[in-house]
Amino acid sequence: xxxxxxxxxxxxxxxxxxxxxxxxxxxxxxxxxxxxxxxxxxxxxxxxxxxxxxxxxxxxxxxxxxxxxxxxxxxxxxxxxxxxxxxxxxxxxxxxxxxxxxxxxxxxxxxxxxxxxxxxxxxxxxxxxxxxxxxxxxxxxxxxxxxxxxxxxxxxxxxxxxxxxxxxxxxxxxxxxxxxxxxxxxxxxxxxxxxxxxxxxxxxxxxxxxxxxxxxx
Amino acid sequence: xxxxxxxxxxxxxxxxxxxxxxxxxxxxxxxxxxxxxxxxxxxxxxxxxxxxxxxxxxxxxxxxxxxxxxxxxxxxxxxxxxxxxxxxxxxxxxxxxxxxxxxxxxxxxxxxxxxxxxxxxxxxxxxxxxxxxxxxxxxxxxxxxxxxxxxxxxxxxxxxxxxxxxxxxxxxxxxxxxxxxxxxxxxxxxxxxxxxxxxxxxxxxxxxxxxxxxxxx
DNA sequence: CCCAAAATCCAACGTCTGATGGATATTGCG
DNA sequence: CGCAATATCCATCAGACGTTGGATTTTGGG
Numbered sequence: 001x002x003x004x005x006x007x008x009x010x011x012x013x014x015x016x017x018x019x020x021x022x023x024x025x026x027x028x029x030x031x032x033x034x035x036x037x038x039x040x041x042x043x044x045x046x047x048x049x050x051x052x053x054x055x056x057x058x059x060x061x062x063x064x065x066x067x068x069x070x071x072x073x074x075x076x077x078x079x080x081x082x083x084x085x086x087x088x089x090x091x092x093x094x095x096x097x098x099x100x101x102x103x104x105x106x107x108x109x110x111x112x113x114x115x116x117x118x119x120x121x122x123x124x125x126x127x128x129x130x131x132x133x134x135x136x137x138x139x140x141x142x143x144x145x146x147x148x149x150x151x152x153x154x155x156x157x158x159x160x161x162x163x164x165x166x167x168x169x170x171x172x173x174x175x176x177x178x179x180x181x182x183x184x185x186x187x188x189x190x191x192x193x194x195x196x197x198x199x200x201x202x203x204x205x206x207x208x209x210x211x212x213x214x215x216x217x
Numbered sequence: 218x219x220x221x222x223x224x225x226x227x228x229x230x231x232x233x234x235x236x237x238x239x240x241x242x243x244x245x246x247x248x249x250x251x252x253x254x255x256x257x258x259x260x261x262x263x264x265x266x267x268x269x270x271x272x273x274x275x276x277x278x279x280x281x282x283x284x285x286x287x288x289x290x291x292x293x294x295x296x297x298x299x300x301x302x303x304x305x306x307x308x309x310x311x312x313x314x315x316x317x318x319x320x321x322x323x324x325x326x327x328x329x330x331x332x333x334x335x336x337x338x339x340x341x342x343x344x345x346x347x348x349x350x351x352x353x354x355x356x357x358x359x360x361x362x363x364x365x366x367x368x369x370x371x372x373x374x375x376x377x378x379x380x381x382x383x384x385x386x387x388x389x390x391x392x393x394x395x396x397x398x399x400x401x402x403x404x405x406x407x408x409x410x411x412x413x414x415x416x417x418x419x420x421x422x423x424x425x426x427x428x429x430x431x432x433x434x
Numbered sequence: 435c436c437c438a439a440a441a442t443c444c445a446a447c448g449t450c451t452g453a454t455g456g457a458t459a460t461t462g463c464g
Numbered sequence: 465c466g467c468a469a470t471a472t473c474c475a476t477c478a479g480a481c482g483t484t485g486g487a488t489t490t491t492g493g494g
Contacts, residue, residue, distance in 0.1 A: 022471080038349065040257035044452060054473050059453065061471090125349060131400075132345060133254070134407040172421040175404075176397040180389075183348075183396040190351040204389040211428045239441080261482060271443050273484080278441090282482065 023061045025051045030062075031072035035125025039069055039136075073130070073137055076123050077144035080116065087112035088151045095159050102164040103213065109152075110177070110205050117185045118198060124185040149174065165213040173212055177205065240278045242268045247279075248289035252342025256286055256353075290347070290354055293340050294361035297333065304329035305368045312376050319381040320430065326369075327394070327422050334402045335415060341402040366391065382430040390429055394422065 029050040033042045044065055048055045062068040087109050094105025117123055130137045130145070149171075156170035167173050184201045188194050246267040250259045261282055265272045279285040304326050311322025334340055347354045347362070366388075373387035384390050401418045405411050 038255055038257060040255060043450080045450090055452085056454080056474080057472055065452065128345060128349060131403050132342060168424075169417055169421050172397075172418060175400055176393065176421075176425065179396040179400040180393040183392055186348050187392075200386055201389060204386050204393075207385075208393065208429070211431070212425070214428070260480075262480090272482085273444080274442055276483065 022051075022053065022057070026053070026058055026061060026068070027071055027075055030068055031076055031126065032122050034069060034072055035122035035129075038129060039065075039133075044068075070137070070140060073126060073140045074144070076120075076126050077140060079120070080123055081144050081148050083116045084113065084148055085151065088148075088155055092155050092158065095155065095162060095164060099164045102159055102162075103209075106159075106165075106209060106213070107206055109155075110209055111202075113178075114181055114184075114202060114205060117181055118188065121185050121189050124182045124189075127182060128186070149178075167213060177208060177212075180208070181205065239268075239270065239274070243270070243275055243278060243285070244288055244292055247285055248293055248343065249339050251286060251289055252339035252346075255346060256282075256350075261285075287354075287357060290343060290357045291361070293337075293343050294357060296337070297340055298361050298365050300333045301326075301330065301365055302368065305365075305372055309372050309375065312372065312379060312381060316381045319376055319379075320426075323376075323382075323426060323430070324423055326372075327426055328419075330395075331398055331401075331419060331422060334398055335405065338402050338406050341399045341406075344399060345403070366395075384430060394425060394429075397425070398422065 026047065030042070030047045033047060033050060044058055045055050047068070048058045058068070062071060091105040091109040094101045094108075127145075130141065134141075152174050153171045156165070156167065156174065159165050160167065160170065181201075184197070188197060191197065243264065247259070247264045250264060250267060261275055262272050264285070265275045275285070279288060308322040308326040311318045311325075344362075347358065351358075369391050370388045373382075373384065373391065376382050377384065377387065398418075401414070405414060408414065
């Protein structure tokens with residue numbers, strides 16, 4: 001048979017060591033597509049084409065389409081959890097050293113969060129879609145997202161109890177800033193002049209922190 | 218033939234005066250479905266079933282599915298524009314009366330915005346999906362959404378120029394609060410205990426305004 | 435009363451979707 | 465080498481999708 005069209009990945013080639021494993025390639029490509037266009041707008045054939053394999057291969061590794069979607073969510077949220085729990089722990093340590101270092105620790109936490117999201121904009125796409133379809137990812141929320149945000153809110157509550165800062169509704173404040181950062185990333189995805197936008201938004205985020213958490217009188 | 222199953226709306230019944238016109242029924246049902254689940258997840262048969270008509274009737278009145286979607290967006294954004302341009306004009310009038318009335322006018326504007334979104338939660342669903350699929354609604358954005366937000370930002374810029382308040386990036390501040398309100402509405406859609414959530418968030422929004430726009434030194 | 439226009443439903447078309455069975459090729463191990 | 469396990473592709477299925485043509489019924493004006 002004539003199969004001269006790109007025989008780079010012939011039929012049947014398991015365990016190649018030089019490249020990444022096929023499931024990883026599939027998950028990354030699918031996560032990007034799902035983040036950009038949503039679950040229903042992305043077809044399995046499109047995912048397969050994006051990583052240069054057949055549809056049956058995607059099904060062989062990932063099972064059903066919903067399983068692939070959940071796999072993308074788990075990977076993305078795990079990465080976010082890994083990147084932020086460290087920064088949250090650092091911020092909690094800074095709280096013990098008084099108001100000055102406490103605010104510095106919170107600023108550092110904000111920087112880590114912005115850095116992470118600007119580096120992986122697809123997280124924002126999946127994160128927002130999670131909010132729009134809450135019943136679809138309830139289980140993943142409980143495993144990844146909610147503990148992380150609870151930890152951040154707990155840091156703020158501890159800071160409030162220690163008299164370092166004051167905000168009666170720390171979870172609303174956290175949510176406000178978190179959504180602002182996601183909005184910023186969404187704007188980056190579609191708009192031009194990214195460098196200036198990033199600089200201005202980062203300055204705004206720190207100004208937001210300084211104003212929303214003034215030193216307690 | 219036997220057509221005993223719910224002959225409430227038999228074949229061919231134009232111009233009934235007691236109920237609303239059919240296109241309005243279709244647009245409202247479709248807007249709710251699109252806001253909750255997105256464009257691709259909602260089928261035309263589902264829209265038809267939601268308002269008790271046949272698929273062909275939906276197509277007869279609305280044309281293609283994309284046209285129906287744009288029609289829902291136009292109606293929702295027009296309602297938002299109508300509700301807010303009035304409040305924006307009122308806020309602008311308040312600016313001429315000094316720092317005190319200016320801040321009161323901004324608080325009033327925030328209240329109107331929260332009232333509108335809490336009354337029509339489906340606006341948030343469509344609004345967020347607009348951000349996630351920017352190329353699909355670029356034209357509607359230019360007609361409805363962008364002029365509205367530019368007007369709000371202009372009010373803030375005028376207030377800044379008049380020395381009433383100070384914020385170097387008013388559009389970022391507006392976007393931060395707008396996204397926070399939408400986040401609040403999304404939380405209302407899925408969570409319980411709505412009354413308390415509304416009270417707490419409204420207090421937070423006004424606190425946000427007081428802290429983000431302190432009287433200029 | 436009659437007739438054109440409008441509105442509604444039924445049945446169907448072609449296409450695309452997610453998912454599968456089976457054939458074939460590659461790997462790693464004994 | 466030989467063989468089991470794995471991986472990949474091709475062809476295909478059943479169903480849902482958006483959309484349409486045509487028949488039927490109601491409306492409103494002359």
